[in-house]
Structures are given as structure tokens and as C-alpha cells.
Amino acid sequence: MTRTTTLGGTASDIVVGKVAHGLMLMTWKQDPVPDEQCFEAIKAGIDTLPPGAKMLLVAGEFYGHNLSTTNLEMIARFFEKYPSYADKAFLSVKGGLAPNSYHPDCSPANLRRSVETINEKLRGTKRLDLFESARVDPNVPIEVSIAALAELKNEGKLDHIGMSECSAASLRRGNAIHPISVVEIEISPWSCEEETKNVIATANELGIAVAGYAPLGRGFLTGQIKRFEDLPEGDFRRTLPRFQEDVMRHNFAIVDALSDIAKKKNVTSAQLSIAWVGALGPHVIPLPGSSHAKRTLENCAGGDIELTQEELDEINRVIDTADIQGGRYATAATLWG
Template identity: 40%
Template sequence: MAPAAPATAAVRRVKLGSQGLEVSAQGLGCMGMSAFHGPSKPEADMVALIHHAVAAGVTLLDTADIYGPHANEALLGKALQVGGVRDNVALATKFGKFLADGKVGIRGDPAYVRAACEGSLWRLGVDCIDLYYQHRVDKKVPIEVTIDELKKLVEEGKVKYIGLCEASASTIRRAHAVHPITAVQLEWSLWSRDVEEDIIPTCRELGIGIVAYSPLGRGFFSGGAKLVDSLPDHDFRKNLPRFQPENLEKNAKIFDRVNAMAMRKGCTAAQLALAWIHHQGDDVCPIPGTTKIENFDQNVGALSLELTRDEMAELESYTAAADVHGDRYAQMANTWKDCETPPLSSWKEE
């Protein structure tokens, strides 16, 4: 039996970037409601979950046009139609990844940026996207070209703030020189910490907010190795290196240590993993995803957990790089480790 969740504290606010965006210290990742984690979940249940999250004080809702594709944006569009919900949230979506013949493509050319934005606005049923991310960097297009088109969308009032996902430090710098980047979304959790070497310091130097996706290790810190047994067919996590049997057996020891510490603190392992992210700074907003209200309530409970420096160090000792087996993705292409774009001088628009 899991320990009782701590009493939920009021959801505090954090500032992302230096352009004025303020959001709840924890957001809600909506991908799993519609895509990549097996069949889409019942629409009415997911709308109820979104409304529950907003009522609880969560203001950052995260989606993307490829989730579905398009189904997740349409779901959020319906949830936003209830009176007052749109006014109480910062809506984040993404462009750049698309499916063609069953394969994922990436585009960042100006025509695609504009068309993708118009499509998202229509599906979401809004006049303006609060935070618009480039989901993955198009290595064929200079980042300056992509950001310049996004800058035009800001000037036209269709986008408020610009973000990047899985971008390298040099790409972030080049983008920020064209128009201020408000947030960088990256995978950051107890067992994904390589961003701390270069990406996080670069964001902080430039005054860019940090949005941490998969802060629970794609559910690993919720259920440990047994999570894989409960995953539905077509859940993409079944193909991730860290969840393969030869790696999972070794990674299970990490969860056992974290869970033992959680038991001592009277919380769950998931709450402990989220609390670790919350203690990284006031410029960080994790966006754990869920499809169940009870799991959402547990996640928000992490905001009330206090960790000492010694406890932070103890947690980090459990998840040293040498103890984590397997990459984040089966193919690490199109992550920040491999996303440099050509120089602006090479660009010739077709």
C-alpha cells in the first residue's frame, strides 16, 4: 500500500523567461490522453481531468499538433470552451514534428511554421497561443529562419511567447539572438540529468525558463519495473531502451532506493521524484502527464514536500549516470545532442 499523499498546498507560481509569462509551478502534460500511451482515453473523462487540474490551480497545459495527430489539441479545445477556463490557463502547444507514411518528419521552414500555427489555432479554438514551441529542430533550416517566422506570428498577435524543445546550447543562443526565447522544454528527471552540464546553465545565463517533460521518468518513478507489465499495446515506452529487460532489471534498483526513501518521508516515490525537480529552482516547471485524477492529485502533492540538501544529495546518489542503463530514446537523433542547423548565410528559400 502506498504512503498517504501529503496535503496539497496552494499551487505557487513561477516566472518562465523574462518576457512576462507566469505559470503554476507544476503544469499538466496532456499527450498521454490522446497519443503514444496506447488508445485514446475517453474524452469526457479527460475533459473532467483538465477542468479538475485548472480548478486545483494548475495553469500550464501542454500539448502538440502531433499528439493524435491533432486529437489532443482538439481535446483541449473542447475543454477550453467551458466558461472561464481559457482565461485561467497558459496554453502551450508545439509544431515541427509530423507523420508521413508512418514515419516522423521534421520541418521548420517559414511556410510550414505559419501553416502549423493556423492549424493549431483552429483546433484549439483560440485566437492566440500563449507558448508556442518548435517541437524538434529542423536540421535543414537555419534556426534564425524558423525563429524569424515565429517572431512575425508574435507581432501579428497569434503567439505570445516562443519556446524550443530539445535544442542544443548553441541553437538556443542563436535563436535567442533573433527573438527572446521564453522557455526551453527538455527531458529532466532523476535519471535524465545530462542537460545540467550545458543546457540548463545556458538557459539561466539568458534568462530562459525551463519546462521539464517526463519528470517521472516516463512513469518509471511511479511504478518501477512493474510499470512495463501494465502498459497497453502500442505504448511507445515498450520500445525505449531503459525499459528493455536487460536494462530494466538493473534500473529497478534505482526505483527501489528512491521508493525506500519515500517510505521514510511518508510520501510516494513519484512525489519524491517531482519534489526533486521542484527544488531545482524557481525557473523550472515540470509537466507530469496523467490520465487519472487520483494520480494528478498525488503529483500536485509533491509541491508540499520539503527536501534538505542532504536528502537531495542522497537522491542524486541513487541515480548517478553509471547506474542508469539505456538511452532515453531508441534513436537519439533529433534530440539536443544532434540538432545543429546550418548557418543563416546558407539559406535559400525555395
Template identity: 40%
Template sequence: MPIPTVKLAGKEVGHIGLGLMQLTWTPVPPPEEQAFAAIKAAADAGATAWSSATFYGPQDDQMANVALIGRFFAKYPEYRSKISLVLKGGVGQGLKPTGDKDFNRECLKKAKELLGDYEIDVYLPARLVGGVDPVEYFRPFDELRQEGWFRALGASEASAATLRKLSGVYDIAIAEIEVSLWSWEQDIQDVVAWSTETGKPVFAYSPLGRGFITRTWKTPEDIPEGSFQRHSPRFQGDNFYHNLKLVDVLDEIAARKGITTAQLAIAWVASRGPNVIPIPGSSNAARAAANTESGSITLSADEAKEIDDILAKFELKGGRYASNAELML
């Protein structure tokens, strides 16, 4: 059964999307054929909105993710017309945000070369810069849109107030922000409310809590060196074991419903608003398909209330980002 769809930048896309970051920006990326199998499985199940970035790769190959997509399209050209690509940029040396128009133009030029005959649907600055007027910061990005480098402009990790300010000047096609059963703070809820008000979709990244909700690691020491999670307070020491108590409860609810905890988590994120598009990522084809099929799972009113009541009472320990990265929010 096809999963429901959402409108993104004028196109119908699956209500569950696909995050591609972990296929290239991870300590040990999967073999290419394995990555292709996972991408294909997700797309075949209905994940037709993809999230990538011009910096999802090692320092010496930051365009690795875009290049991977280009090679996928070269091997499977029939998917070009099915996919809407949301590409983050505006990140320079040392992963520092930059709105420099020439720099971003060069990134887009290289991305188009790697993608081949493909029109980028949405381009968005990955982060804003503190103390800079967001309207002015977005101006060069919108000028690049007008030059024809991509079809629509998006925003990432912007507050609801900032999104409203930007929307008064630019047509913001999508907002990307972390949304999950352990990332549901008030500022995130406000962005989802903006989405519901405007009808503009939200790309909900890390809907599985960066692997925590699926018990990817049993102890903090299991997390590989070089992983983001090694620096996230929620994955550290006693915080790790305390936060696992939330997963214990989610496992019970999922078992009663006859679905995986991952599917429960993704379905919950999708239920936050009519235009919320979870973008789970996986290098495993079977899991990629199962994640996408979560779009057809409906939570009953009682199930939703049970989860909401648990979240209201459970106090997660640790922030989303390390203290030296808080400015990235």
C-alpha cells in the same frame, strides 16, 4: 495552500505544469470525461501552464490533443483566462520536423479554430533539423509570431549552446527538455543552467521517467504495443530490471518523507532551478492533483544530497531514445 509560481511569457503560472500528451497520443486514450476530470483537478491544484502539440494524436487525427483542449474550454470557459498554453508544432508527415512557414501557419490556424476564443501563449518547433543553422530554422517561426499567431517563441530539445545562439537573435520564452531522476545527463544540466542564468523557464517533460519511476509496468512485456516505451532502450530486457534498482531506492526515500515516489520525483525536478517547471501528465484526477501539489514539497539539504549521491553512483542502462530516433535529440 497554493503552489509557488513561475513567470512564463509575462504570465504567472504554477511551478508545476501539466503535460497533456497521454490523453490523446497513446494506444488507448482515456474517455473524454475522465480526461476532463484529470485536467480540471490539475488546474485547480495550480497547474496553469499546459503543454500540448499539433501532432499529439493518431495519424488520421493529429490535432486530437488541441481539439480536446478546445472542448474542455467550451465546457469550462472559466479556465480560459487561467491557462497559459505552450504548443509544439513544426512536425509534418511521418513526424518529420519542418520549418515551412505556410505549413505551420495552417497548423496554427486550425489550432485557433479548435481552441475557440483563445490566444496561444507560446509556439515552438518540436525539434531542430541536424545540419541546419538554428537561427535560420527559427526565422519563419518568429515571423509567424510577428504575424500575431501566438504571443511568444519557445524551443524544444535544443542544447544550451543552441539556446544561447538563438537568444542572441530571438526572445526565447521557454525551453522544453526531458528532465527526471533518470534523465539528468550533462546536456540537460546545461540547459537548466541556461534557465537559471537567463531567468527563462524550462518545461521539464517526462519528470516521472515516462511512467518508469511510478512502476506503471512490472515487466517489459507489460508495456502495451504501440507505446513509446516499447522502443526505448531503458525499458528493454535486462535494462528494465537493472533500472528498477534506482526506483527501489527512491521508494525508500519517499516513504521516509511520507510522500509518494511520484511526488518526490516531481519535487526533485522542480528543485533543479528556480524556473524549472515539471509537466507531469495523468489521466487520473487524484494523481493529477497529487502531482501538482508536489510544487509545495521542499527537499531538505540532506535529502537532496542523498538523492544526488545516488544519481552520481547509479549507472542507468539504455539511452532515452532508440538509436534510429537519436537525431530527434
């Protein structure tokens, strides 16, 4: 039976699978993945769940080529074709960027625009279960942004509020205005900074679920990306510092070490990473992305793997001694907001 956990804040009665499903790379490309392939990948994960549990699906207002709403339009087509799956999914959507921009604008006016755009694109096929600003806006106090979302919630435009890529201090401030149900941060064996641990601990204290995005190191920890040329033209990972040719060979040492542990455990490297992220706490939900049903099933199975204390110690030794080069993003301006 697939393992489950609960969300936090106002969604603490919602039971979800221990592993969530990120939908970004289905559409954040010039040629989106065909609908049927996306639909089968989404259904595969939901179908693993016990009755009453939901799959946490994470989408984005701007997860399309040139920041278009392609992701939401695909999701609307999915729920239009498979309406019975609407109640089996908990849909979290990132928004809050200035139109046609990568810069956050979490002013009340833009948050209203963002939430209304999301609902318009979903066309009534699915409730906006949770909205989260993709980044913390340095120009708008977090208290103002969360209060604006609470107002939109009271108007019935969304059901729960999340935060993303925020510091532990910002999470505490936001939660003081309105209970936060999910906080989304990057967590993987090659992305577990001191602030990562602070957010996880603060979320635990406040009763907030943590969705750990990129638990596979954006695919690097699977061992299938060995050289810069392995990334397709136009792939956004080509812009990330730790995927550059001069550091990839160096960074591959952690992949080899984790692969050895995975082989001994008779699991895939991806499953080992997912199991490790999930072991950081009962409130921590690994959030890998997948556009293939087979990969979705592999990821979900990773949430069912139990790691012994000896195995955790071995993995943590690898992480502690790894000298990862290159930052998570090209600019750190809006990280840990």
C-alpha cells in the same frame, strides 16, 4: 497554498503553478481517454492554483493516433465546455513536424502551416499562448526558424515562443533572435545528463523558464512498471531502449533506492521525483502528464514538497551511482538539437 513561479522571456509577467500538466497521453493512443476524464484531470490542477496564477498546459499538434490532431480537438472541446478556464491556463503547443511524419520541418512555410493548423483546431476557444517546435531541424538554421515564429507572433497568431529538446548553444542562438519564454527538455532522476545541466544553467542566465518533461521517467520511477509486459500493447514506451526487458530489471535499482527515500519522507515516489526536478532551480517547472484527476493532484502536491539539503544529497548520490542502461529514444538524431 500551491507554489507558483514565473515564465521567462516575453512571458516573464505570467505566474504559473510550479508543476505543469502534460496532455500528450490523453490522446496519443488508438483509443483516447474519454473527454470527461480528461476534463476533470485538467480542471483538478487548475483548481489548486491561487487567484491570478495559470496552469502551464502542454499539448501537441500531432499528439493523436497516427499523428492526428486529436489532442487539439479535445482541448477545444474542454475550453468550449469550460470557457472560464481559458484565462486560467497558459497553453503551449508543440508543432513543427513535417505532415504525417516524425521528422522536424522548421522551414518558415511549414511553421506557418503548423501554427495555422493549431489555431484552426482550437477554433477560437483558446489563444495559442506559446508555440514550440518539437525538435530542432538540422536542415534549417535555428535563427531562420525563430525569425519565422517572430513574424507569426507579430501577425497575432501566437503570443510567445518556446524551444524544445535543444542544446544550450541552440537555446542561446534562438534567444538572440527573439526572447524564448520556455525551453522544454527531459529531466528526471534517470535523465539528467551533462547537457541537461547546461541547458538549465543557460536558461537561468538568459531569464528563460525550463519545463522538465517526463519527470517520472515516463512512469518508470513510480515503481508501477516492473516488466515489459506492464506496458500496454501499442504503448510507445515499448519502442524506447531503456524500457526493453533486458535492461528494465537492471534499471529498477534506482526505483528501489528512490522509493526508500520517499517512504522516509512520507511522500510518493512520483512526488519525490517531481520535488527533485523542481529543486533544480526556481525557473525549473516539472512537467508530468496525467489523465486522472487524482494523479494530477498528487503531481501538483509534489511541487509543494521542500527537500532538505541532506535529502537532496541522498537523492543525488543515488543518481550519481545509478548505471542507467538504454538511451532515452531509439534514435538520438534529433536530441539536443
